[in-house]
Amino acid sequence: MRTGHGRGAVIAIVVLGVLAALGYTAYAGTTVYVQLDSGRQELVAAQRSMSAAARSVNSAQLRAAGAQLKLAEGDFSDAGRRSRDDPALRLAGGIPAAGRQLDAIAHLAAIGADMSRAGEAAAAVAIQVVALEQKYAGRTLTPNDLQILLQQAQGIASEYAASTKAIGQQLLAAHAERAQVTTTGLAPPLRDAFDEVDRALADADTAFLRYQDVRQVLADFLGVRLPA
Secondary structure: OHHHHHHHHHHHHHHHHHHHHHHHHHHHHHHHHHHHHHHHHHHHHHHHHHHHHHHHOOHHHHHHHHHHHHHHHHHHHHHHHHHHHOHHHHHHOOOHHHHHHHHHHHHHHHHHHHHHHHHHHHHHHHHHHHHHHHHHOOOOOOHHHHHHHHHHHHHHHHHHHHHHHHHHHHHHHHHHHHHOOOOOOOOHHHHHHHHHHHHHHHHHHHHHHHHOOHHHHHHHHHOOOOOO
C-alpha cells in the first residue's frame, strides 16, 4: 500500500513538473511574441513620425521618433536573445516543426533590430537637415546665402558619411538575415510578418538610395539649386 502511495506521489510530481515546464514554455513563447509585437509597433510608429516630421519640418518629432526606434531596438534584441537562449524554448526547438518557427522568429527579431538601428542613424541626420531647413525656409536666398548654406551642407555631409555607412551596414545585415528564412511552412502570422518585413526593407532601400546625397536632399527641401 505504501509502495502504491509512493508511486502515486512520484507520478504526481512528474506530472506537475511536466505541466510546469509546458506552462513556462508557453510563458516564454508569449513573452517573445509580446516583445516582437511591441518592437513592431514602435518601429511603425517611428516611421510614421519621421515621415510626418519631414513634411512639417519638426525636429522635436524626429527626436521622439529616434527615442521610439531605440525602444524598438531593445524589444527586438530582447526577443531575439530569448528565442535563442531560453532553456524551455531551446528544448522546444528540438521538435522540427517548432524549431523552424523559432529559428524564423530569431531572424525576424534580428531584422527588426537592424532596421531600428538604421532608423536611429537616419533620424540623427534628419534632425540636422531639418534644423538647417528651418533656418532658411521662407527666405529669399542670396548668392552669399547659398554659399554659406553649401558650406553648412558640406559640414553635415561630412558627419553624414559615417551615418550613411552605418545605415548601409544595418540594411545589409537585415537583408542577410532575411535571406536565411524561407516562409513556406511557417505559421500564417509569421508569414504575414515576413511579408511586412519585405515591404519595409524595400522602402528602406529606396529611402537609403534617395538620401545618400545630403546636398541634393537639402536642395529639394529648400527648393533651390546649391552651387557645386
